[in-house]
Amino acid sequence: MRYSQSTPSLFAGLSYIINVAQAQTGYGPPPAATCGAANASVDLAWYPPVKSEINSLPAVLNGSGVYGFIFNSSQGPLDTYNWCNMPHTNPTTYPKVNDSSYKLEYVEVIHRHHKRTPYAANTFPVESYAWECSDEALFFGGKPINPYGNSSASTYWDVYSSPSNPLVPEGFNGTCQFPQITRGGLDDSHQHGVDLKAVYSTMLGFIPEHYDSKVVSYRVSNNVITSQVASMLIAGMYPSRANRDTPLLTQPDSIDSLAPGYTCDTSGALFGSYGSGSDSPAWLAHINSSATLYANLDRISGVSPNASDWHMSFDHYFDNLSARLCHAKALPCSIANTTDCVSMSQADEVFRLGEYEYSFIYRDNNQSLPASVSSYGIWVAELAQNIRHAMGDGSSSVSNATAVRYRHNVAHDGSISRLLSILQIERMVWPGMGSEVVFELYKKETCYFLRVLWGGQILTSSHPALGRMDMVPIETVLAYFDGLVGVGASKIPGLCQTPECDVDGEGCA
Ligand SMILES: *[C@@H]1O[C@H](CO)[C@@H](O)[C@H](O)[C@H]1NC(C)=O
Ligand SMILES: *[C@@H]1O[C@H](CO)[C@@H](O)[C@H](O)[C@H]1NC(C)=O
Ligand SMILES: *[C@@H]1O[C@H](CO)[C@@H](O)[C@H](O)[C@H]1NC(C)=O
Ligand SMILES: *[C@@H]1O[C@H](CO)[C@@H](O)[C@H](O)[C@H]1NC(C)=O
Ligand SMILES: *[C@@H]1O[C@H](CO)[C@@H](O)[C@H](O)[C@H]1NC(C)=O
Ligand SMILES: *[C@@H]1O[C@H](CO)[C@@H](O)[C@H](O)[C@H]1NC(C)=O
Ligand SMILES: *[C@@H]1O[C@H](CO)[C@@H](O)[C@H](O)[C@H]1NC(C)=O
Ligand SMILES: *[C@@H]1O[C@H](CO)[C@@H](O)[C@H](O)[C@H]1NC(C)=O
Ligand SMILES: *[C@@H]1O[C@H](CO)[C@@H](O)[C@H](O)[C@H]1NC(C)=O
Ligand SMILES: *[C@@H]1O[C@H](CO)[C@@H](O)[C@H](O)[C@H]1NC(C)=O
Ligand SMILES: *[C@@H]1O[C@H](CO)[C@@H](O)[C@H](O)[C@H]1NC(C)=O
Ligand SMILES: *[C@@H]1O[C@H](CO)[C@@H](O)[C@H](O)[C@H]1NC(C)=O
Numbered sequence: 001m002r003y004s005q006s007t008p009s010l011f012a013g014l015s016y017i018i019n020v021a022q023a024q025t026g027y028g029p030p031p032a033a034t035c036g037a038a039n040a041s042v043d044l045a046w047y048p049p050v051k052s053e054i055n056s057l058p059a060v061l062n063g064s065g066v067y068g069f070i071f072n073s074s075q076g077p078l079d080t081y082n083w084c085n086m087p088h089t090n091p092t093t094y095p096k097v098n099d100s101s102y103k104l105e106y107v108e109v110i111h112r113h114h115k116r117t118p119y120a121a122n123t124f125p126v127e128s129y130a131w132e133c134s135d136e137a138l139f140f141g142g143k144p145i146n147p148y149g150n151s152s153a154s155t156y157w158d159v160y161s162s163p164s165n166p167l168v169p170e171g172f173n174g175t176c177q178f179p180q181i182t183r184g185g186l187d188d189s190h191q192h193g194v195d196l197k198a199v200y201s202t203m204l205g206f207i208p209e210h211y212d213s214k215v216v217s218y219r220v221s222n223n224v225i226t227s228q229v230a231s232m233l234i235a236g237m238y239p240s241r242a243n244r245d246t247p248l249l250t251q252p253d254s255i256d257s258l259a260p261g262y263t264c265d266t267s268g269a270l271f272g273s274y275g276s277g278s279d280s281p282a283w284l285a286h287i288n289s290s291a292t293l294y295a296n297l298d299r300i301s302g303v304s305p306n307a308s309d310w311h312m313s314f315d316h317y318f319d320n321l322s323a324r325l326c327h328a329k330a331l332p333c334s335i336a337n338t339t340d341c342v343s344m345s346q347a348d349e350v351f352r353l354g355e356y357e358y359s360f361i362y363r364d365n366n367q368s369l370p371a372s373v374s375s376y377g378i379w380v381a382e383l384a385q386n387i388r389h390a391m392g393d394g395s396s397s398v399s400n401a402t403a404v405r406y407r408h409n410v411a412h413d414g415s416i417s418r419l420l421s422i423l424q425i426e427r428m429v430w431p432g433m434g435s436e437v438v439f440e441l442y443k444k445e446t447c448y449f450l451r452v453l454w455g456g457q458i459l460t461s462s463h464p465a466l467g468r469m470d471m472v473p474i475e476t477v478l479a480y481f482d483g484l485v486g487v488g489a490s491k492i493p494g495l496c497q498t499p500e501c502d503v504d505g506e507g508c509a
Contacts, residue, residue: 035447035473042480046369047462050426054352055359061289066351072325074115074188078456083351083432084115084326085188087455090195091203095458102442102449102471104206106390108383109196110409111436112416113229114185115326120178121309122319123171124301126335130174133159135183138228145245154243181228182327185433189229192434193236200406201237207406211238211246216406217398219249221259226410233410249398257378257489258411260418264496267375275361276313282365286353287311293349300334300342318354318430321347326433358430362421363462369421374495376418377485379409383439384481385488387474390441391448422484424463425454441474448474 053059053067070076074085078093087093088111097104117131137156144150159175171178181189200206207216211234218234220226227248235242255262274280297303297317303310310316321331321342333341362368373380382397386407389396396404409415416431423437438453452459452469459469465476485491 035475042465042476042483044480044483046366047424047464048366049359049363049424049428049462052427054355054427054429055364057286057289057356060286060352060356061349063352064345064348066348066355069351069355071322071347071351072328074184074326081429081432081455083322083430084184086112086432086435087457088192088195088434088436089199089438089453089456091198093456094199094203095453097442097451099444102444104204104440105443105448106387106405106439106441107200107206108386108407108409108439109436110379110411110415110419110438111192111434112413112431113225113410113433114181114188114192115433116179116181116185116225116323117176118171118178118319118323120170122316122323123178124303124320124332126168126302127172128333128335128338129172129329131172131176131329132174133176133180133182136186138177138180138224139231143245179225181225184327186228186232188434189232190236192436193233193238196408197237211241213247214401214403217249217401217404217408218246219258219407219409221411221415222250222253222256222261223259223412226412229410230408233408257376257382258409258415260375260379260415262375262378262496264375264492266496267371270367270371270374271361274365274367276315276357277308283360286356286360287313290314290349290353293346293353296346297342297350300332300340302335313357314350314353315357317350321350355430358417359428362417363425363428369424370495372418372421373484374492376415376422377492377495378489379415379419380422380481381485381487381489381492384478384485387439387441387450387478391443391474420454423452423459423469424461424466426460426462442471450474450477 049055053063068080070080070082070084072084074082076082076085078087078090080087089109117133137158139154139156141152141155143152157177159177161169161173176182197207201209216237218230220230230248231246234246251257251261253261272278274283276283278284294305294311298305298310301317301320303316305311324331325347331342331344331347333339362372385394385397388394389402390405396402398404413431413435416435416437417428419437420428420431436453436455437459438456440451440453442449442451449471450469451471461467461469463480465480466472
């Protein structure tokens with residue numbers, strides 16, 4: 001069943017420049033499902049992604065538009081890349097498993113938070129308009145539990161500026177935090193929950209109709225925007241949770257594996273050796289070729305051409321421009337000359353360059369795999385432990401969570417990017433708002449299999465042992481994960497301390 005159909009692609013509009021690359025990456029027949037019979041041994045090498053317009057620099061620089069991707073609305077076709085609200089698992093596009101001998105045993109979902117205001121660091125020195133968030137409230141408070149004591153008020157933050165405070169805020173004037181999930185992002189989060197519930201409860205009967213904390217579990221990062229998403233998403237899945245106390249798992253900030261928040265010098269050194277901020281020629285090629293675009297953007301925005309964080313990658317301009325478009329706000333104009341504005345074609349060029357950067361950082365460079373493994377390996381080890389637990393092998397990654405069969409993680413683009421890097425996705429993009437990866441563990445007779453969905457469709461990996469990740473024998477996946485990160489992430493502390501570039505003698509440059 002693995003190769004019998006062509007599923008709708010997330011990138012329907014994307015044409016391939018070098019189609020043969022796919023054949024060259026070694027897609028063989030699926031590993032034989034001789035579960036338990038053979039020792040799974042999987043090679044741990046990096047395999048290049050397919051070559052497409054996204055990761056071909058001449059096409060990026062010389063192109064127009066953004067491959068049919070959507071940047072200006074949360075609404076759009078369910079099979080099309082939409083930066084504002086990426087495709088996710090839903091009843092209309094869910095690839096139903098046709099062979100009823102496969103029984104779903106465990107599901108783990110991870111997705112990026114939904115759309116938000118920009119980070120303050122990505123806002124221009126002076127903004128020409130304000131951004132209001134008075135159509136929503138962000139609740140913060142405390143309340144005694146275990147055992148409950150007196151009740152607390154549901155308190156929320158009301159952002160304001162004082163006439164006696166002469167300082168100009170970083171970012172926009174107005175009533176928002178930079179960042180915060182916007183009203184539109186809260187609505188998207190709610191719909192995301194509704195859609196997942198419709199598949200895993202209504203369609204498949206896998207999770208109960210009513211919330212049961214022993215069966216479903218939610219996890220967030222230390223960045224409050226993921227909690228903002230979770231609060232709406234949970235009420236989307238379980239309307240009866242509205243205004244009810246609901247736990248969100250979170251790890252201590254300094255060691256959080258989800259964001260990720262833990263320190264990993266090796267990863268930083270590796271990413272820094274070839275990616276954003278590096279002086280590697282492969283990285284600088286697209287920066288140097290974009291001098292005219294940068295000059296125009298700097299003139300209009302008032303960002304200093306010397307501001308290195310704006311010029312070592314397109315991250316800031318990308319966030320700055322896309323956040324406006326996702327919220328139906330105008331592209332910015334110069335404060336000094338109100339007819340000198342960022343054009344749609346300039347914004348599109350920024351978006352193409354941003355997509356190119358994510359493919360380069362997380363897939364095209366052969367150091368992307370060790371860089372991602374060291375900085376995201378702990379989450380992968382936790383996933384592997386949860387899968388083993390679901391197969392009756394040991395405890396889960398959360399104590400006292402023996403019956404949980406649906407885990408849900410709300411994370412960031414840095415989380416999803418590293419995960420896609422480790423899975424060696426064949427076509428890397430910048431994971432937009434709400435970008436989702438779902439791991440589904442199935443049992444057939446005595447054997448277990450993993451299916452991986454990206455944007456609600458079966459993910460294809462460039463790694464020949466993973467390939468189209470539709471019922472991959474679990475031994476193969478676990479051998480790959482264990483080989484890279486170790487059971488219990490035992491390899492990660494060592495990997496994080498010893499820069500690989502020191503070990504292999506190639507140097508970090
Ligand atoms: C297969 O795995 C088992 C248990 O881990 C081990 O005892 C055996 O030596 C392995 N066989 C081969 C051929 O590697
Ligand atoms: C860019 O496109 C033009 C016109 O389509 C073409 O003449 C030129 O060779 C292209 N340049 C690159 C670097 O691909
Ligand atoms: C969004 O962008 C597309 C392509 O650039 C354009 O055709 C469409 O009109 C835009 N929609 C809105 C609501 O601005
Ligand atoms: C199940 O069968 C239907 C109808 O043939 C097909 O459209 C669908 O893609 C199949 N699902 C999977 C996961 O192969
Ligand atoms: C874009 O950047 C400008 C310049 O730093 C800043 O003033 C503005 O707030 C940013 N806007 C967004 C949406 O990030
Ligand atoms: C933002 O507020 C500052 C003072 O707080 C004011 O000087 C500036 O004009 C305001 N900008 C806009 C676009 O309203
Ligand atoms: C509730 O508050 C009152 C007044 O402070 C206090 O006397 C009482 O002990 C509190 N009850 C609980 C259960 O903490
Ligand atoms: C990019 O420009 C910098 C500064 O002008 C220069 O030092 C570097 O050699 C250039 N690199 C490439 C790959 O063009
Ligand atoms: C950029 O830095 C150079 C050298 O430090 C300085 O001469 C120049 O004025 C700076 N330009 C801006 C726009 O700040
Ligand atoms: C203002 O910007 C427009 C559009 O870029 C340009 O044509 C015009 O010359 C500029 N005016 C001044 C005074 O710089
Ligand atoms: C990684 O790529 C670089 C540049 O193409 C090459 O010199 C190096 O040998 C490669 N390293 C590995 C481990 O493949
Ligand atoms: C959680 O597990 C610990 C250790 O196994 C046990 O002592 C405790 O009672 C459990 N708590 C709950 C709420 O089940």
